[in-house]
Amino acid sequence: MTITNPDGLRTMPRPKRIRQVATQPRTDYFKPRGILLRELSEVVLAIEELEALRLADLDDLNQAAGAERMDVSRPTFARILHEARQKVADALVNGKALRIEGGAFEVALRVFRCAACDKEWTMPFGTGRPDRCNACGSVNISRMDGQRSGAGPGRHGFGLGHGRKRGA
Numbered sequence: 001m002t003i004t005n006p007d008g009l010r011t012m013p014r015p016k017r018i019r020q021v022a023t024q025p026r027t028d029y030f031k032p033r034g035i036l037l038r039e040l041s042e043v044v045l046a047i048e049e050l051e052a053l054r055l056a057d058l059d060d061l062n063q064a065a066g067a068e069r070m071d072v073s074r075p076t077f078a079r080i081l082h083e084a085r086q087k088v089a090d091a092l093v094n095g096k097a098l099r100i101e102g103g104a105f106e107v108a109l110r111v112f113r114c115a116a117c118d119k120e121w122t123m124p125f126g127t128g129r130p131d132r133c134n135a136c137g138s139v140n141i142s143r144m145d146g147q148r149s150g151a152g153p154g155r156h157g158f159g160l161g162h163g164r165k166r167g168a
């Protein structure tokens with residue numbers, strides 16, 4: 001996938017690897033007030049770049065921990081984070097709109113299973129552990145996705161349909 005901003009300044013032709021993200025953005029467009037859309041330059045921030053910002057700057061993880069969360073190497077995490085910070089700074093300093101979209105990622109979800117009724121369901125990270133099955137009310141539920149330990153069968157994700165590869 002090639003991401004080109006409207007200025008044509010930044011292209012990233014190299015093949016994308018899949019990164020893990022735990023959340024989807026709440027909103028996907030930020031625009032400075034009082035500027036017509038057609039007069040606005042736009043910066044495109046990939047989902048995984050937003051995730052790197054979240055982990056490093058909001059959750060205060062160090063780069064080793066952030067890399068582990070996103071299932072990439074530390075240099076890759078550092079590069080994603082650097083590009084993300086540059087883009088956000090560019091938008092803030094130069095009054096550009098910020099569009100959040102695309103990239104190569106999958107949403108890491110926790111999978112729970114009820115032993116009483118066999119129901120399985122997924123929940124994103126950071127939402128707390130469920131107390132009971134929401135179908136039958138049993139408290140006999142267990143986590144099925146192996147606690148983020150690599151590419152287990154419990155990883156439910158979406159993205160661009162790449163084969164899953166480990167980060168460089």
Ligand SMILES: [Zn+2]
Nearest residue numbers: 114117133136
């Ligand atoms: Zn149940």
